[in-house]
Amino acid sequence: MNIIVCGVGGQGVILFSDIIAHLALAAGLDVKKSEVHGMAQRGGSVTSHIRYAPRVHSPLIEDGTADIIVAFEQLEALRYIHFLAPSGVLIYDPLRIEPLPVQIGLVEKMPDDLLNKRIAARAPRRYPVEAFATACNLGNPRVQNTVMLGAVARFLEFPVNLYSRVIKALVKPQFIEQNLQAFAAGSQLIPPPET
Amino acid sequence: MNKQLLSGDEAVARGAWESGCMVAAAYPGTPSTEILETLATYRDVYCEWSVNEKVALEVALGAAVAGVRSLAAMKHVGLNVAADPLFSSAYIGVKAGLVIVTADDPGLHSSQNEQDNRFYGLSAKLPVLCPSDSQEAKEFTKLGFEISEQFDIPVLLRLTTRVAHSSTVVNLEQRVSRAPLGYEKQLHKTTLLPAFARHRHVDLEKRVVRLQQYSETTPINRIELNDFKLGIICDGVAYHYAREVFPNASFLKLGMVHPFPAKLALDFADRVEEIVVIEEVDPFIELHIRALGLKVKGKDVLPRTGELNPGIIRAALTKNTPRPAPEDDIPNRPPALCPGCPHLGIFYSLQKQKVIISGDIGCYTLGALPPHSAMDTCIDMGASITFAHGADKALNNADPRPRVAIIGDSTFFHSGITGIVNTVYNRSNVITIITDNRTTGMTGHQNHPGTGKTLMGEETKTIDIAQLCRACGIENVIQVDPYNLKETRKVVHKTLAEKQPAVIISRRPCALLVGKQGQAKAVNKEKCIGCRTCLTLGCPAISFADDKAVIIATSCVGCGMCTAICPKGAIE
Numbered sequence: 215m216n217i218i219v220c221g222v223g224g225q226g227v228i229l230f231s232d233i234i235a236h237l238a239l240a241a242g243l244d245v246k247k248s249e250v251h252g253m254a255q256r257g258g259s260v261t262s263h264i265r266y267a268p269r270v271h272s273p274l275i276e277d278g279t280a281d282i283i284v285a286f287e288q289l290e291a292l293r294y295i296h297f298l299a300p301s302g303v304l305i306y307d308p309l310r311i312e313p314l315p316v317q318i319g320l321v322e323k324m325p326d327d328l329l330n331k332r333i334a335a336r337a338p339r340r341y342p343v344e345a346f347a348t349a350c351n352l353g354n355p356r357v358q359n360t361v362m363l364g365a366v367a368r369f370l371e372f373p374v375n376l377y378s379r380v381i382k383a384l385v386k387p388q389f390i391e392q393n394l395q396a397f398a399a400g401s402q403l404i405p406p407p408e409t
Numbered sequence: 410m411n412k413q414l415l416s417g418d419e420a421v422a423r424g425a426w427e428s429g430c431m432v433a434a435a436y437p438g439t440p441s442t443e444i445l446e447t448l449a450t451y452r453d454v455y456c457e458w459s460v461n462e463k464v465a466l467e468v469a470l471g472a473a474v475a476g477v478r479s480l481a482a483m484k485h486v487g488l489n490v491a492a493d494p495l496f497s498s499a500y501i502g503v504k505a506g507l508v509i510v511t512a513d514d515p516g517l518h519s520s521q522n523e524q525d526n527r528f529y530g531l532s533a534k535l536p537v538l539c540p541s542d543s544q545e546a547k548e549f550t551k552l553g554f555e556i557s558e559q560f561d562i563p564v565l566l567r568l569t570t571r572v573a574h575s576s577t578v579v580n581l582e583q584r585v586s587r588a589p590l591g592y593e594k595q596l597h598k599t600t601l602l603p604a605f606a607r608h609r610h611v612d613l614e615k616r617v618v619r620l621q622q623y624s625e626t627t628p629i630n631r632i633e634l635n636d637f638k639l640g641i642i643c644d645g646v647a648y649h650y651a652r653e654v655f656p657n658a659s660f661l662k663l664g665m666v667h668p669f670p671a672k673l674a675l676d677f678a679d680r681v682e683e684i685v686v687i688e689e690v691d692p693f694i695e696l697h698i699r700a701l702g703l704k705v706k707g708k709d710v711l712p713r714t715g716e717l718n719p720g721i722i723r724a725a726l727t728k729n730t731p732r733p734a735p736e737d738d739i740p741n742r743p744p745a746l747c748p749g750c751p752h753l754g755i756f757y758s759l760q761k762q763k764v765i766i767s768g769d770i771g772c773y774t775l776g777a778l779p780p781h782s783a784m785d786t787c788i789d790m791g792a793s794i795t796f797a798h799g800a801d802k803a804l805n806n807a808d809p810r811p812r813v814a815i816i817g818d819s820t821f822f823h824s825g826i827t828g829i830v831n832t833v834y835n836r837s838n839v840i841t842i843i844t845d846n847r848t849t850g851m852t853g854h855q856n857h858p859g860t861g862k863t864l865m866g867e868e869t870k871t872i873d874i875a876q877l878c879r880a881c882g883i884e885n886v887i888q889v890d891p892y893n894l895k896e897t898r899k900v901v902h903k904t905l906a907e908k909q910p911a912v913i914i915s916r917r918p919c920a921l922l923v924g925k926q927g928q929a930k931a932v933n934k935e936k937c938i939g940c941r942t943c944l945t946l947g948c949p950a951i952s953f954a955d956d957k958a959v960i961i962a963t964s965c966v967g968c969g970m971c972t973a974i975c976p977k978g979a980i981e
Contacts, residue, residue, distance in 0.1 A: 222742065235576060239414050246542070247414070248575035250440075250518040256772065256851075257949050258744035271649040273542075273575040274718045277732040289739060296735040313742040317952040318780050318944045321740045332736060355963045 215370075216275045217264040220294045221286030222311050223257045226359030229384065230284070231262035233363060236380045237372045238266035248273035257314070259290055283337075284366055286345070286358060287311050288329055295336045304337035305366055305404075307358070309346045341365070341404045348399050357389075357396035364400020411581040417572040420543035420579050421510055422447035424550030425480045428506070429587035430454055432472035434465035436823060437852035438484030439519035440573035441512035445482055446855075449864050453584070458855055458864045461790070461823040462487035466494045466509060470563070473507035474599060476590030478554050482510040485526050486789065490824070495563075496533045500609040501599045502561035502616075504590050506554030509535075512568040515689045516716035519851075521770070521789065523714065525691035530565050530667035534617050537565045537667040538629070539644040543577040545629075549664060552629065560616050560623070569689060571646045571716060621668035629664025632677050640681025642674065642694055646717075651687045653719045654727065669697040678703050685726060689717050746775050748950035749926065749968035751917035752844050754891030755815075756781040757946055757974070758898040762905060764813045765800060769793035769825075771817035772850045780947045784815065791816070791824030794832060794841055801837040811905045814841045818874065819849035819857040826877065832910060833882035840904055841883075841912045843874055844891075846919040854922060878912040885911040892917055894973050920966055927967030932958045936979035943971045943980065 217234060221227040231247055238245040249262040263275045277296050285291030285306035298304060310329075315321040333340065345361040352361075360381065367377060378394055385393045415423060421444050425433060433456045435445040449456040459465035462483040469481035483491060488511045495509070511529070514520040530537030536556055540546040546568065553564035597605050624630060639658040641651050648662050661677040663670070674697070678684055686695040686707035695707035710725045711717070720732055746752050756776045759766070760783070768774050768784035769792065777784035786796055793814035801812045816825045821843050832839045849855040856862040861871035878886045887904070889897045897915065904911045920926075929950075939956040950964035951971055960971070960980065972980045 223744065232576075235414055239412070239578065244578060245414065246575055246577045248571060250570060250574055256744035256747065256775065257742075259742040270577075272653040272719050273571060273577065273646065273649065276653075276718070276720045276723070277735075289742070292736050293739050293742075294735075296733040298733075312952060313740050314745040314947070314949050315743070315779065316740050317949065318947070319941070319953060320779055324738075324740060336733075336736070350963075 215266050215282075216280045216299075218261060218275060218280045218283045218294055218297045219264065220259070220261040220283070220290040222290065223260050225260070225286045226356065227260045227262055227286060230359040230363060231264055232384055233380050234264050235266070236384060237370070237376055238264075240376055240380060241372055244268060244270045246270045246273040259293060261294060282366065282369055284362060286362065288333065289313070289324070292329060292333055295333065298337055302339065303369055304333070304340040305343055305362070305369070306333070306340065307345045307362065308342045343400070343403045345400060345403070348403065349396060352392070352396055352399060354392055357392055360393040360396035361400035361403070364397040365403045367397075367401055368404060412578050413581055414576045415543045415547070415579045416443060416574055416576045417540065417543050417546040417568050418443035418512070418574070419447045420546035421482070421550050421566065421568070422451070423579065423581065424547035425508065426451040426454060427547070427582050427584050428551045428554045429478055429585050430480050430554070431477035431589070432469060432479040433457075433482070434459045434468040435482040436460070436462045436465055436487060437849050437855040438487050438512070439852055440514060440568070440570045441482050441484045441487070441510060442852045442855065443573075444510060445864060448480070456864050458857060460858060462491040463494060466491040466498070469507055469509070470494060470498050470503075473503040473505050473563070474501070475592040476504050478506045478587060480508045480510065483512070484520065485511055485513040485524055486520060486522065487511075488526055488529055490790065492529070495529065495535075497601055498563045499534050499613055500601055500606060503557055503563060505587070506557035507563040508550055508553040508557060508566055509563050510566045510568065512570070512573045513690070514570050516570060518570050521787065523690055525693060526565070526567055527666055527693045528691065534613055535563055535565045535667070536560070536620050536624075536665060537567055538665050539567050539663065540572055541644070541646050541648045542572065542575070543579045545664065546572060547579055549629065556623070560620050562616055562620070567645075569645055575646075617668055624665050624668045624670040625672050627665055630670045630673055631662055632673070632680070633660040633662060634680065635659045637680065638682050640677055640684045641687055642677070642684060642698065643687040644694060645689065647687045647689055650717055650719045650722055654722045663694065666694060671697070671701055674698060674703070675701060687711065687717070687722060690714070743778060744775060745778070745949050746772065746947060747920050748948055748964045749920035749966035749970070751846055751891040751915065751920065752776060753946055753948055754894055754897055754917075754970055755842060755844055755901070755915040756783045757894060757970075758901040759783045759813075760945060762902070764811050764905060765797070765808075766813045766815060767793045767796040767800070769814070769816040769820050771820055771844070773815060773817055773844045776815070780945050790820055791828055794825055794828030794839060797839040798828070798832050798835065798837045801839055811908050812837070812839050813905070814839055816841065816843055817850070818843060818845040818847065818859050819855070821874065822858045822872070826881065829878060829881045829883065829912070838908050838910055840910070843912060843914045845874060845914050845916040847916070848919050848922060850919045850921070854919065874914055883910055883912045885909060886914070887911065888914040888916055890917055891915045892968060892970060894970060920968065923966070925966050927969070929962040929965035929967055930960045930969070930972060930980050931962070932960055933979045933981055936977045938977055938979075940976065943975055946971055946974060
């Protein structure tokens with residue numbers, strides 16, 4: 215399984231990826247997860263590659279071979295769309311966060327309909343998931359990532375009880391309850407996968 | 410067996426701990442920072458943030474010669490700072506094992522260059538180990554201590570970003586404690602007077618010959634025979650990329666690239682029809698293969714710049730399977746200073762000033778980008794002050810623009826102090842702005858000599874930057890609060906006009922350490938005239954839509970800087 219997770223620095227891409235990687239480990243699989251820290255995380259574009267199988271070599275996913283892309287923001291969904299396999303699924307938050315050069319008027323904003331069209335053209339199987347809005351309704355925008363996880367879980371084969379076990383292991387104790395709620399809310403956001 | 414997912418950095422720390430390492434020192438630097446952060450959580454290893462990499466290596470060397478296993482860690486460019494003790498350490502050797510970790514950054518994810526530190530091994534005559542994943546990062550760390558002791562030499566462990574920051578499965582083992590060997594004076598060995606050092610050089614060359622023999626037979630340099638048509642020689646993470654693209658090829662996988670196992674390479678060449686070297690950045694292995702007179706494919710088809718990945722290797726070496734191309738014309742998302750970042754205040758005060766600004770290494774380097782565009786140079790740690798000094802000597806009165814150096818607090822302790830002393834001693838009119846956010850920000854908030862806390866969480870003396878600058882001979886040292894924009898602006902403009910040596914300390918803790926400071930601000934649409942003044946602050950929480958400013962409530966930390974600069978009082 216090849217999963218690309220992308221978003222904007224601060225959105226919780228790294229924790230999300232940690233959880234997926236630990237799920238795979240707990241399921242007894244070989245797993246590699248790769249991301250970049252440092253300067254890139256200061257509000258920049260953040261991506262993580264997760265691969266799991268009985269044996270994994272490259273920590274990086276090749277273009278056109280991602281089974282799933284999880285995007286926490288729409289521009290980032292388009293930025294990494296070339297990783298998607300022809301049969302792959304894009305799960306994305308329709309949220310938009312404009313890059314600073316757009317905010318301050320140096321670069322023109324990409325119109326919503328154009329962005330939607332370009333995403334649609336390259337991702338026939340796609341599911342918008344309003345994770346950020348749901349997280350805000352739950353009272354904490356920071357749980358956007360676990361809402362997303364709830365939605366993405368529909369496409370993964372891990373047993374349900376494993377999720378809560380891994381969330382409890384990786385999230386700070388005072389936020390566990392909130393994150394479990396967010397996970398439950400996320401799992402309601404998309405229909406079960408077509409068979 | 411206990412299996413865990415560890416990053417390469419965490420695995421090095423685990424390996425050091427399991428090896429009975431007793432002393433570890435580092436200066437934070439991406440992608441190496443997490444090594445010491447992790448090792449410090451194992452309470453039975455003394456760990457410190459040294460003030461710079463040269464100090465860190467000397468500390469670890471001192472500990473190794475004094476009889477305990479020791480480790481120094483740094484990013485690739487940190488090894489340039491530590492190069493002086495590095496070369497000497499090969500001469501004097503060790504008593505207990507010494508592993509020096511260099512984390513290279515192909516692709517420049519968070520660095521000023523992508524130098525290949527395998528060449529340091531060649532040049533300083535040190536063994537170089539290159540792990541390909543976290544399991545090997547742990548194993549090679551442990552092996553590094555053994556090689557170091559067996560051959561009386563420090564060992565260079567070379568990670569790259571993809572090894573340091575990828576998490577892979579690692580088998581955990583227990584720590585084997587080792588009794589300290591104690592210190593004994595060995596004047597001829599550890600005192601590099603020319604007369605002694607000549608002998609040490611002869612001895613070093615002998616050790617290198619023995620290491621060469623080791624390299625030929627060590628199991629970490631291994632041949633994996635498969636299809637004879639294609640033989641791939643590789644090290645580090647490139648091995649896994651190559652295995653992905655060529656599952657049926659034969660491999661010579663090198664874990665130890667220096668001294669180079671020449672006989673093993675010749676043996677491998679005999680068994681395959683074609684040799685391809687797949688390695689990141691420079692042709693280090695390829696040079697050695699070519700020196701053996703072998704025909705080889707390598708950097709003639711593979712890039713010398715940037716990281717490799719399976720796609721690049723596939724495109725370069727196979728009948729090009731067409732792969733989907735990235736979309737173009739997507740607005741870039743460069744990293745930016747954070748909402749409420751204190752640096753925003755100091756850059757705001759420098760706007761529209763005719764100055765030459767030499768920058769330094771840290772978050773504040775982002776001030777080079779719009780809307781601030783407040784930086785002319787960024788070269789290496791500490792170069793802001795010394796560069797400004799040189800420019801001042803070159804320009805004298807020919808150019809009226811003040812020479813301003815901008816340097817962070819941690820960088821100032823790392824290598825800014827010598828620069829300040831030099832400006833005073835050699836009489837230049839450099840104005841140094843120290844952006845003191847009370848932490849090492851970019852690498853994720855590490856303590857330093859100005860924070861009053863050590864890596865192991867102990868209270869310690871806080872070194873006062875203002876006092877230090879005065880002691881260095883700067884008479885005009887002024888401290889400002891960058892959130893107080895009016896006062897900061899006044900001080901900066903006055904100091905620039907005076908063109909005298911001065912240090913301005915812009916002091917305010919990093920916004921990420923402080924968190925929410927108050928209610929998120931909001932724009933009063935009635936009062937906002939759409940003048941865009943607030944956008945010049947460069948705060949990522951301020952956007953613009955329908956000719957009015959918009960505060961992104963979920964990003965805003967409520968610092969109030971924008972409220973202060975809005976000419977219409979529209980941000981409340």
